[in-house]
Amino acid sequence: MTDGVDGKYADARRRLLERVMAETRETGGVTGCHELSERVLRALTTVPRHRFVPMEQLDLAYADIPLPIGRGQTISQPFIVALMTELLVPDPQAVVLEIGTGSGYQTAVLASLVRQVYSVERIPELAEAAARRLHELGYTNVEVRADDGGQGWEEQAPFDGIMVTAAAAEVPPALVRQLKPGGRLVIPVGEQHRSQDLRVLHKNEQGVLETRSVLPVVFVPLVRDRE
Numbered sequence: 001m002t003d004g005v006d007g008k009y010a011d012a013r014r015r016l017l018e019r020v021m022a023e024t025r026e027t028g029g030v031t032g033c034h035e036l037s038e039r040v041l042r043a044l045t046t047v048p049r050h051r052f053v054p055m056e057q058l059d060l061a062y063a064d065i066p067l068p069i070g071r072g073q074t075i076s077q078p079f080i081v082a083l084m085t086e087l088l089v090p091d092p093q094a095v096v097l098e099i100g101t102g103s104g105y106q107t108a109v110l111a112s113l114v115r116q117v118y119s120v121e122r123i124p125e126l127a128e129a130a131a132r133r134l135h136e137l138g139y140t141n142v143e144v145r146a147d148d149g150g151q152g153w154e155e156q157a158p159f160d161g162i163m164v165t166a167a168a169a170e171v172p173p174a175l176v177r178q179l180k181p182g183g184r185l186v187i188p189v190g191e192q193h194r195s196q197d198l199r200v201l202h203k204n205e206q207g208v209l210e211t212r213s214v215l216p217v218v219f220v221p222l223v224r225d226r227e
């Protein structure tokens, strides 16, 4: 899953990986995640982030910062992508739902780790651009749909894991319902215009939820189009 101009970015990508690993160690006391697994590291190494950022942001594609992707939305900071991916504990056989496709970068990271990814994006032009990009890059185990992700994706449920990459005022009940026993839901919860609480909800085999707060984060809001 690399492309012809990949070499040009190899050094920048290596430096970014080092930065993300250092940040993981530094925040480990708070997040409980002290290091990234080999699988997640490999996924971050193989997905070409420069293919997911707008042309005018190319120079910053491998900086550890979020970047604007148009329509007031952002591609998440690589460290946060790494952390959220690790928190999901993605199994190679897992079927994962992502809410907030955006650029498709997090989608690609997940797709390189699990069996199948379903991703929902409410802005049709972003959904279309992400689907095209993922297809061009050769990811065949991804489906993107333009819709309100607060409703999840009923037809494909239940999921082994669900990741929400926009901040919800409350955890959408549909997502909890669509999570398998034993599965994890990773989601930033809180109001706009201030930091939110990144949470992991674990549904145990009896269907009971355990919630853990991981880290203050800043995400664009999860917009509710439907009740």
Ligand code: SAH
Binding pocket: 073, 074, 075, 076, 099, 100, 101, 102, 103, 104, 105, 106, 107, 120, 121, 122, 123, 126, 147, 148, 149, 150, 165, 166, 220, 221, 222, 223, 224, 225
């Ligand atoms: N994971 C993305 C981050 C995108 S930012 C990436 O790596 O690029 C969050 C995205 O969530 C935005 O594109 C926004 O349009 C989308 N979003 C907001 N509310 C949503 C909703 N209710 N359903 C689906 N997508 C939503």
